[in-house]
Amino acid sequence: MSxxxxxxxxxxxxxxxxxxxxxxxxxxxxxxxxxxxxxGVSPGLxxxxxxxxxxxxxxxxxxxxxxxxxxxxAAVTTAGESPRERLAAYLDASFAPPIADPALLATWIAxxxxxxxxxxxxxxHAHHYAGYRARLEVLLGEVxxxxxxxxxxxxxxTALVDGLWLELCLSPGVFTAxxxxxxxxxxxxxx
Amino acid sequence: MSxxxxxxxxxxxxxxxxxxxxxxxxxxxxxxxxxxxxxGVSPGLxxxxxxxxxxxxxxxxxxxxxxxxxxxxAAVTTAGESPRERLAAYLDASFAPPIADPALLATWIAxxxxxxxxxxxxxxHAHHYAGYRARLEVLLGEVxxxxxxxxxxxxxxTALVDGLWLELCLSPGVFTAxxxxxxxxxxxxxx
DNA sequence: GTGGTTGTTGCACGAGCGTATAACAAGGGC
DNA sequence: GCCCTTGTTATACGCTCGTGCAACAACCAC
Numbered sequence: 001m002s003x004x005x006x007x008x009x010x011x012x013x014x015x016x017x018x019x020x021x022x023x024x025x026x027x028x029x030x031x032x033x034x035x036x037x038x039x040g041v042s043p044g045l046x047x048x049x050x051x052x053x054x055x056x057x058x059x060x061x062x063x064x065x066x067x068x069x070x071x072x073x074a075a076v077t078t079a080g081e082s083p084r085e086r087l088a089a090y091l092d093a094s095f096a097p098p099i100a101d102p103a104l105l106a107t108w109i110a111x112x113x114x115x116x117x118x119x120x121x122x123x124x125h126a127h128h129y130a131g132y133r134a135r136l137e138v139l140l141g142e143v144x145x146x147x148x149x150x151x152x153x154x155x156x157x158t159a160l161v162d163g164l165w166l167e168l169c170l171s172p173g174v175f176t177a178x179x180x181x182x183x184x185x186x187x188x189x190x191x
Numbered sequence: 192m193s194x195x196x197x198x199x200x201x202x203x204x205x206x207x208x209x210x211x212x213x214x215x216x217x218x219x220x221x222x223x224x225x226x227x228x229x230x231g232v233s234p235g236l237x238x239x240x241x242x243x244x245x246x247x248x249x250x251x252x253x254x255x256x257x258x259x260x261x262x263x264x265a266a267v268t269t270a271g272e273s274p275r276e277r278l279a280a281y282l283d284a285s286f287a288p289p290i291a292d293p294a295l296l297a298t299w300i301a302x303x304x305x306x307x308x309x310x311x312x313x314x315x316h317a318h319h320y321a322g323y324r325a326r327l328e329v330l331l332g333e334v335x336x337x338x339x340x341x342x343x344x345x346x347x348x349t350a351l352v353d354g355l356w357l358e359l360c361l362s363p364g365v366f367t368a369x370x371x372x373x374x375x376x377x378x379x380x381x382x
Numbered sequence: 383g384t385g386g387t388t389g390t391t392g393c394a395c396g397a398g399c400g401t402a403t404a405a406c407a408a409g410g411g412c
Numbered sequence: 413g414c415c416c417t418t419g420t421t422a423t424a425c426g427c428t429c430g431t432g433c434a435a436c437a438a439c440c441a442c
Contacts, residue, residue, distance in 0.1 A: 002419095002420075002421095003408085003420095004407080004408050004409070004418085004419050004420075005419080006419095007418095007419080010419080010420095025307075026304055026307040027218065027219070027304050028218070028219075028304070028305075031398075031399065031400080032399080032400060032401085033398080033399080033400090041420075041421090042420060042421045042422075043400085043401090043421090043422095044401085044402090044403090044420070044421065044422080045419080045420065045421085046400090046401095047400080047401060047402080048418095048419075048420075049419090052400080052401080053400070053401095106307055109300065109303045109304050109307070110304060112300045112303075112304075112361075113217055113218050113219070113300050113301060113303075113304040114219075116216075116217040116219075116297055116300070122362075125361065125362070126362045126365075129358070129362065129365075130365075133365075152366075152370060152373065152374060155355075155358075155365070155366050155370060155374060156351065156355075156374040156377070156378070158354065158358070159350075159351055159353075159354030159355040159357070159358060159371075159374070160347065160350055160351045160354055161354070162350075162353075162354035162357065162358070163349065163350025163351055163352070163353035163354035163355075163357070164346075164347075164350040164354075166350070166353065166354070166357075167320070167346075167349070167350060167353070170303075170316065171313075171316070171317045171320065174317075174320075174321075174324075174346070175343075175346050179343060179346060180350075182343065183343060183346060183347040183350070186347070186381070187347070187351075187378065187381070190377070190378070190381035193389095193390075193391095194390095194438085195388085195389050195390070195437080195438050195439065196389075196390095197389095198388095198389080201389080201390095222428075222429060222430080223429080223430060223431085224428080224429080224430090232390075232391090233390060233391045233392070234391095234392095234430085234431090235390070235391065235392080235393095235431085235432090235433095236389080236390065236391085237430090237431095238430080238431060238432080239388095239389075239390075240389090243430080243431080244430070
């Protein structure tokens with residue numbers, strides 16, 4: 001039996017275990033029993049702390065999305081002052097660890113497949129992508145892209161990065177992370 | 192009880208039913224009993240004709256991928272003679288029915304989530320995408336793109352179209368199919 | 383018409399699923 | 413030191429899952 005823990009700590013452990021299970025076993029393996037075993041606790045705790053598996057997966061989605069956002073923001077921060085470099089850092093971060101990770105793709109696919117009927121998670125997804133695009137529009141503005149062109153440029157860049165990231169994780173070998181960065185750089189230059 | 196049918200006809204019915212179930216219920220709902228009910232037959236038939244659910248889903252994947260390829264090719268054929276128009280038709284077809292369909296996205300996500308551990312389906316996926324890229328490289332060559340630049344251009348275009356298609360289906364409303372076509376046209380012009 | 387091949391059904395089996403619930407135990411307030 | 417709150421476990425229930433199997437029935441060869 002696991003020692004008694006503070007609710008927030010236990011919730012964090014369960015979320016971490018869920019992310020681990022989603023990455024390794026996919027959506028199909030994300031059962032209460034498997035997650036609880038991964039966290040080293042009893043299955044009943046999931047119901048106790050989250051009221052159901054669905055709610056736990058939603059919480060995990062928010063947590064993973066937040067960590068991805070943090071990783072992107074960290075890349076921008078360490079990039080320095082140049083607006084051009086900051087934009088490039090934000091985009092290129094998607095092709096390097098910890099984002100370009102097959103395990104993260106597995107997690108994301110699991111979310112998508114579980115989001116099919118869940119309004120809460122669809123809203124979460126829309127919010128997360130809107131945030132990504134909004135940050136991108138700011139960075140595009142800082143490099144001098146006209147305000148009326150920023151939206152479409154952000155849409156295109158988001159799609160391009162997403163598509164490249166997807167294929168990079170799904171079938172590595174077709175092209176490299178360096179190729180992806182070059183493609184994105186070409187697109188940015190064209191904007 | 193269903194009338195006796197030729198094996199190929201019954202197999203085709205089961206594949207169609209599987210595609211219908213994947214689109215409406217997602218990967219989680221693709222059980223033998225649900226699929227058989229959708230096809231109006233007994234659950235045992237799945238085992239009899241395909242030897243298991245996994246094999247049936249793989250066959251459905253191949254079928255859906257082939258139909259997508261046909262739809263893209265049909266768009267090229269009806270586009271006429273101009274290489275530029277043929278390329279545009281091939282790319283834009285991804286943003287119009289029957290490809291830009293949330294049900295098809297649901298099917299694809301289901302495949303991805305089921306492909307996590309299946310070598311056969313990963314190979315099928317790689318083959319399908321390689322075909323898409325190869326067709327794209329031919330069309331790019333016909334509009335005069337230099338041979339050594341075709342590969343990276345095809346990689347970028349594939350990713351861009353994929354990303355736009357994904358977001359178009361996931362959260363329609365953020366941008367329109369016309370926006371997607373404009374973004375792709377801009378990318379093509381830059382190449 | 384008759385026999386054999388085979389598509390088709392219905393059922394049984396074991397396993398895993400999510401969740402509710404009662405008993406247990408750990409820790410804090412007094 | 414005692415009690416009460418509450419985190420935690422173990423168990424039980426009803427459900428769905430995939431699959432194997434024996435019986436049934438439709439069609440074809442002859």
